Every structure is written in structure tokens, then in C-alpha cells.
Ligand SMILES: Nc1ncnc2c1ncn2[C@@H]1O[C@H](COP(=O)(O)OP(=O)(O)O)[C@@H](O)[C@H]1O
């Protein structure tokens with residue numbers, strides 16, 4: 001018989017009561033663990049959102065938004081100005097090119113749309129048209145055809161009458177080539193490379209290019225293949241997957257390369273400005289707008305809807321954390337009360353142990369261990385409960401709060417943000433429901449460690465009470 | 479050698495104070511076998527608890543081999559109870575959910591005796607008090623009063639104490655087993671030089687002790703007894 005064996009034995013002395021205590025503890029511990037799992041899942045998601053899209057501002061040339069077109073192009077000097085704004089952690093310049101192959105240009109010419117300059121293209125982004133050997137991977141669809149037709153009209157007023165009678169041919173969408181000076185897509189998200197490597201130094205001219213997966217497939221290209229833009233040969237150095245068909249009908253080259261291809265050195269189509277934290281986004285936006293000048297640049301927060309998403313997730317995070325702490329405290333309190341009760345009940349027995357020479361610490365240890373046996377049983381049952389319930393709890397917590405943010409996302413509507421290829425617009429609700437609360441062993445282990453910590457504290461008080469029981473208690477009732 | 483000096487223990491019950499131990503003094507040489515007799519409520523258990531350091535006297539002192547209990551800190555008193563004292567309680571006070579062997583091993587565990595050694599010694603002690611071997615591993619609450627009494631005596635002997643304090647050790651035993659326990663105690667005092675002080679109503683037991691004390695309303699007086707030597711001669 002050791003202290004531990006005695007403690008285990010004592011924990012099962014009254015089996016019915018032990019079962020009841022374990023059941024109550026299991027509920028508290030299970031709830032604590034479920035809340036911790038939910039909290040971790042949401043915290044992870046918030047961090048992910050904040051890290052990627054939540055803190056991104058997009059700078060376009062003034063008047064470049066919507067369908068107006070015009071304004072002065074952005075320059076590298078403005079990028080430097082933007083980088084100097086407080087709380088701005090990075091500025092990525094991009095230069096967009098619209099790539100068309102010879103066949104499409106011929107088709108356009110036949111349709112009498114040769115007057116296009118490319119400026120004021122769909123979505124108003126200042127893109128420059130250049131030729132390529134590539135064929136687009138997606139068809140234009142209704143919207144695309146309409147865009148092609150109207151922008152053609154806008155681009156060449158003289159051709160308007162000529163083209164109205166002609167049946168509109170099915171265009172394929174131009175391929176978006178974007179020069180970037182960091183490994184990011186045009187919405188500020190890190191590029192997800194599925195094959196190959198990045199372009200290395202994005203601030204130097206290079207003949208390397210990163211292709212969207214569908215574009216590469218359409219053109220039978222893989223890493224190491226070559227193609228041409230403006231008769232210049234480029235090598236595919238990597239493939240990326242943006243997650244959308246339109247997003248994958250694109251390619252990236254380094255910023256100086258794009259500027260050279262466009263013959264517009266120093267000129268930027270957009271700047272992707274990342275702010276250091278969610279809280280500073282509004283302040284940074286104002287400061288950035290002031291620094292660049294309202295007549296020169298438009299600063300927009302492309303992911304406004306996500307801010308609501310993040311703040312509702314934040315409240316879920318807080319609620320789940322408070323619930324975790326409360327459930328943990330409850331578990332501790334249950335242990336405290338049970339052990340106080342046991343100490344009172346076994347007063348006389350504690351007196352016996354003291355009368356036959358048991359040191360106080362041995363008795364205290366025996367009671368703490370007994371409490372831990374109960375907590376261990378409660379944790380096993382509680383963890384099982386938590387792993388079954390945490391998914392449900394997390395999605396219940398989130399769906400109740402995402403109803404509001406989904407509505408907000410809808411309001412973002414089809415009025416549109418510039419250029420974003422099928423962007424994460426309206427994706428907030430998807431992002432929210434994609435918070436999967438999986439009970440990772442690490443989180444469960446950390447939660448159980450916390451439970452044991454609280455249990456030891458809860459058991460320590462009654463264990464210390466045993467030290468105050470005098471050996472003469474043994475004669476009580478004699 | 480145990481010296482009891484002007485020992486007083488008072489209790490307050492309501493606005494009355496009672497003195498179950500009232501200025502008690504005596505000496506017991508090492509190896510003595512002594513008994514205390516007296517009516518119920520005369521303070522016998524209270525006196526034993528003071529000698530066994532279960533309780534602290536209101537005044538006076540108990541000096542064991544030159545060491546005063548009155549000035550001893552609590553930690554040392556724990557050691558004293560564990561090493562020097564074997565207590566047999568009137569109501570046995572065994573741990574009900576442990577087996578007989580586990581109960582006897584308990585004081586040895588507290589004294590840091592190795593597991594194998596204490597299991598073997600516990601078995602021997604239970605044999606000495608004539609507990610059937612198949613009952614050694616039985617839980618205490620499934621043993622009879624007499625059997626529990628014997629386990630309690632075996633437990634008191636576990637750490638080979640210098641002083642055994644026994645409160646009515648034969649009270650629940652049949653005559654034959656009682657005789658055996660008396661034999662065991664007197665053998666211990668004679669052969670192992672263990673001092674033994676028993677509280678008893680049992681005349682047979684009281685008559686077999688070297689010295690006999692009577693406690694009356696908290697006051698202790700010694701009564702003459704036939705010594706073991708004279709008992710053997712006249713016997
Ligand atoms: N803790 C206590 N509080 C109050 N009175 C006590 C206490 N312990 C014992 N007494 C009283 O002291 C007297 C002596 O008790 P006790 O020593 O048990 O007598 P005995 O063992 O001789 O029967 C009794 O009257 C008892 O009620």
C-alpha cells in the first residue's frame with residue numbers, strides 16, 4: 001500500500017458518490033475543453049484573417065475605380081510615401097497587363113475594335129494591353145462579353161456605329177499579367193504555389209513567370225516551359241492556385257519586368273498596402289489617403305466586410321474564453337467543495353493516521369491525489385464529451401454570430417471592387433463557417449493541464465485543512 | 479523510563495470545567511507492565527491520550543527518557559507517536575476500507591520501512607495475535623470486533639515501540655483470546671523490555687500486571703498487587 005494506492009482506494013470508497021462527482025466534473029471539464037477548442041479554432045481563424053486580407057488596403061489611381069477611368073498613374077515615389085505612413089507594414093506595387101494573343105487581336109480588329117487603348121478596362125484598373133503566345137483559360141461569359149463590347153465602344157468612339165450591327169463574337173477573357181514586387185497576389189494574399197519556386201527577387205527584372213494552374217493547363221505549360229509576351233521569351237518558374245477559375249487565368253512577373261513590358265517604367269497600377277494590425281487599419285487608411293493626396297490616389301479597404309466578420313469572430317473568441325475560464329473555475333470549485341466535505345467526513349480517520357504517526361504532508365498528499373483521481377476520471381469522460389460536442393458548440397457559436405456578418409457581406413454586393421479576380425467578395429460567411437473546431441490533441445492536453453492545475457489548487461485548501469486536525473480527534477465519540 | 483509530573487487536563491463543558499486528569503504524577507521504569515483501573519468516565523482514556531501525545535496537557539509534563547513532551551514541537555511529537563508509542567484504542571480505530579495487513583503496515587509505511595519488509599512483518603504480527611491467515615487480506619469492516627481488536631494490537635506493535643498504551647485491549651475478546659493477548663503483552667515487557675500501560679476492567683489482566691493504578695475523579699493512586707514473581711510462587 002502506498003499513498004497513491006490509498007488515494008485511489010479512497011476515491012472509490014463510495015462508488016455511487018464517486019460516479020456522481022465524476023459526472024458533474026465531466027460536464028464542467030468537458031465544457032471547459034469544448035470552449036477551449038472553440039476558442040483556439042476561432043483565434044486561429046481571426047489570426048489568419050488578420051494576417052491575410054483583413055489588414056490590406058488597396059491604392060488605385062484617383063478616379064481609376066468604377067467605370068470612369070482616367071486620373072494620373074501611381075508611381076514608385078508614391079509607394080515610398082505610402083511605406084512611410086505610420087502602421088504600414090508593407091507596400092507592394094503592382095503593374096497590371098492585359099495579355100491578348102494574335103488570334104484575339106485579329107478577332108477584335110475584324111469586329112472593328114482596334115481603337116482600344118486598354119486604359120479604363122473592366123473594373124477601371126489601369127492595365128496596359130500587350131501581346132502574348134498564351135491562350136486564356138476561361139471564356140468570357142455574358143458579363144465578359146458585355147464588358148468587352150462596351151469597353152471597346154468606350155475605347156473607340158469612331159468604331160461605335162461600325163460595331164453595333166456586327167454580331168458580337170464570343171471573346172475569351174484577356175489574361176491578367178501582374179507585375180508584383182513581393183510574392184503576393186493582387187489582393188494582398190500570399191501566393192499559394194503548387195509547383196516550382198517563386199521568382200526570387202521580385203524587385204529586379206526577370207524572365208521568369210508564375211502561372212495560374214488552369215492557364216498553364218490550357219496552354220500545355222509546366223514548370224520550365226517557355227512562352228512569349230511582347231515577343232520576349234519567359235520561362236514558367238512556378239504554378240499557383242488562387243482558388244478561383246478567374247484568379248487562375250492569370251500570371252505574375254516581377255514588377256520591373258511588367259513595367260518594361262508596358263514601356264511605363266516607374267508606373268504602378270495599384271499598391272497593396274498591408275497595415276500592421278486590424279485596429280490600425282482605419283487610422284492608416286486616413287493617413288495614407290492624406291499622404292498620397294485625394295486628387296492623386298484612392299485608398300480603399302478591399303475587405304471591409306471581413307472587418308465585421310473578424311469583429312464577430314472576436315466576440316465569439318471572447319465568449320468562448322470566458323466560458324472556458326468559468327467552466328474551469330467551476331471544476332475547481334467542485335473539487336474544493338467535495339474535498340472539504342470528504343475531509344470533514346473523515347476527520348476521525350485523519351486523527352487515526354496522525355495518532356499512528358502519519359506526517360501532515362503524507363495526509364495532505366493523500367487527499368490531493370484522491371482529488372486528482374477524481375479529476376482524471378472527470379477529464380477522461382469530459383474529453384470524450386468535448387470531442388463530440390466541441391464541433392457543435394463552435395458552429396452554434398459561430399452561426400449565431402455569422403448571420404449578421406453574412407448579411408453585411410451581401411450588402412458589399414456586385415457594385416464591385418476593382419480588378420479582384422472573382423475575389424473573396426461575399427466570402428466572409430464561407431470563411432466563418434470554415435472555422436472547423438477539431439479537438440487537436442495539443443489543445444486538449446493544454447486544457448487538461450489547466451484543469452489539473454485548477455484541481456490542485458482546489459484540493460490544496462482542504463488538504464491544508466487536514467493539517468489542522470489534531471490526533472485527539474481519534475477519541476471523538478469514545 | 480517515563481515520568482509523569484503534575485499532569486492536569488481540564489475541559490470546559492458549558493460553564494462547568496471538568497478535570498478528568500487532575501494533578502497526576504507517577505513514574506514507570508522501562509519494561510514495566512502496569513494497569514490503570516477505574517470507573518467509566520474517571521479519565522483513563524484522557525490520561526492515555528496525554529501520555530501518547532495525542533493531546534496536550536493543560537499543565538504538567540510527561541518526560542520520556544529525559545525528553546519533555548510539553549516543550550516538543552508538533553513535528554517531533556509526530557515522530558514520537560510513530561517511533562516510540564504503540565496505541566491500542568478502545569474502539570480500535572482501524573482504517574475500514576483497508577485490509578488487516580494494510581492496516582498493520584501503515585505505521586511502518588510512515589516510518590519508511592521497505593514494502594517487502596513491512597508486508598512480512600505485518601504477516602508475522604497478525605500470526606502472533608492469532609488472526610486466521612485467510613483473514614489477513616480481508617477488509618477491516620468484514621472482521622468481527624474481536625478480530626479487529628487483534629489487528630489493532632498488531633498495528634500497535636508494528637514499529638516495535640518502547641511504550642505501548644492500550645485502552646481496554648481485551649474488552650472485546652473471549653476469555654481464551656484475552657488470555658493469549660495478556661500473555662503476548664507480558665512477554666513483550668519481559669523479553670523486549672517494552673513498557674506497557676493498559677487500561678482495563680479485566681481483573682485477570684489487572685492482576686497479571688506488575689503495578690496497578692486506580693484513577694478516581696482525575697486522581698491517580700497506586701494499589702498493591704501480587705508481583706509476577708509472587709503470583710508464580712503462590713500461583
Ligand atoms: N474532548 C472532551 N471535551 C469535553 N469533555 C471531555 C472530552 N474528552 C473527555 N471528556 C470528559 O472527561 C471525562 C473523562 O473521560 P475519559 O477519559 O474518556 O474517561 P474513561 O476513559 O475513564 O471512561 C468524561 O466525563 C468525558 O466526558
Ligand SMILES: [Mg+2]
Nearest residue numbers: 522523568645
Ligand atoms: Mg475510556
